[in-house]
Amino acid sequence: MTIVRVDAIPVAYTEPNDCGSTRSLLLCRLETSDGVVGWGEAITQFPEASRSAAVLMEGIADTLIGRDPLDHLAILADLHKRSWWYTYGGGIGAFVVSALDIALWDLRGKVLGVPVSTLLGGALRRELPVIASTHAFNASLDFEVQRHGAYVKNDGYKGIKIGMGKRGEAHLGYEIARDVAFVADLREAIGPDAILIMDRGQSLVWSVADAIRRTRAFDEYQLAWMEEPLEPYDVEGFRRLRSQVTCLIGTGEREFTVRGYQRLLGEGISDVVGFDPARAGGITGGLEVIKLVEAANVWFNAHAWSSAITTAASIALSASTSRCLLFEMKPLANPMQNELVTSPFVQRDGFMEVPTGPGLGIEVIESVVEHYRLR
Numbered sequence: 001m002t003i004v005r006v007d008a009i010p011v012a013y014t015e016p017n018d019c020g021s022t023r024s025l026l027l028c029r030l031e032t033s034d035g036v037v038g039w040g041e042a043i044t045q046f047p048e049a050s051r052s053a054a055v056l057m058e059g060i061a062d063t064l065i066g067r068d069p070l071d072h073l074a075i076l077a078d079l080h081k082r083s084w085w086y087t088y089g090g091g092i093g094a095f096v097v098s099a100l101d102i103a104l105w106d107l108r109g110k111v112l113g114v115p116v117s118t119l120l121g122g123a124l125r126r127e128l129p130v131i132a133s134t135h136a137f138n139a140s141l142d143f144e145v146q147r148h149g150a151y152v153k154n155d156g157y158k159g160i161k162i163g164m165g166k167r168g169e170a171h172l173g174y175e176i177a178r179d180v181a182f183v184a185d186l187r188e189a190i191g192p193d194a195i196l197i198m199d200r201g202q203s204l205v206w207s208v209a210d211a212i213r214r215t216r217a218f219d220e221y222q223l224a225w226m227e228e229p230l231e232p233y234d235v236e237g238f239r240r241l242r243s244q245v246t247c248l249i250g251t252g253e254r255e256f257t258v259r260g261y262q263r264l265l266g267e268g269i270s271d272v273v274g275f276d277p278a279r280a281g282g283i284t285g286g287l288e289v290i291k292l293v294e295a296a297n298v299w300f301n302a303h304a305w306s307s308a309i310t311t312a313a314s315i316a317l318s319a320s321t322s323r324c325l326l327f328e329m330k331p332l333a334n335p336m337q338n339e340l341v342t343s344p345f346v347q348r349d350g351f352m353e354v355p356t357g358p359g360l361g362i363e364v365i366e367s368v369v370e371h372y373r374l375r
């Protein structure tokens, strides 16, 4: 059996969890001579990045054609050899390798008839606790408090994560006193035991002092962690912040490579290491990062905010380590989670089951892929 076809498919879709913005991904479809299909994804986010990654993937496709899909690591080595000039340190090339790696894992599982979690050595648990991960975008913060309270109280999520400084009219992340009042109201709405995480959007420019003030004030309301409070390169800022607060600090989601994570963990500034398989080396990259996370006794947190393909890959990775606190799901129905696959991922009573079907355990609906293809 050999790989006979590599399709790079840029898609665009409306994301209700991001105030109805248009988001873009690069999907990847591998097919073997026996007609087995594997799917991968790159979280390119922007149409120009999806198109660029598609061009690179089409250019590198000959590295895969004619190969046995079970020669996964050998194929990866050749992909890295071929793309050495434009994948070092990450960037568009890293998106391409990530998507291909996820598709190769899916293909391997489907060929062998076992789930990816089994290929990884077996899931440590059959289900993961799930929080609702979304952005605040309504001008009325009372509305946002009620909405997020309902995710916990009515829908059963174990907690919430809220992005500040995102699209829409909520304008969180600008006035400290207003932000703190919002967090206080949220804690009351979700109850004392629910997980609460606040996440700084990249558009917010905070000084280290701002980050310290906010984190300390939020932590009065039992913050599980503060995510990306500073730009990832600000190592000294993270050190100052960490010396002043007790809650966990999350950073890492913008890293592209295992070496990037090695550096991050070497600095000792991240308690909760954000990782997206659709950006930083696929499932293979995730396994390497998990080893680093486990050695450092910190936490692995999947940044799974795109399609069901990445969700499946991220669940398998998250279930493979005891250094994972929770799994994040977008609470509002959205095309790339709810339309793309025959059985969309849903949390039940605050838990997500680890898929048991072969490969990633999902069936991608090709007509839906075509419908969202970026023209």
Ligand SMILES: [Mg+2]
Residues within 6 Å of the ligand: 199, 227, 228, 253, 274
């Ligand atoms: Mg984040």
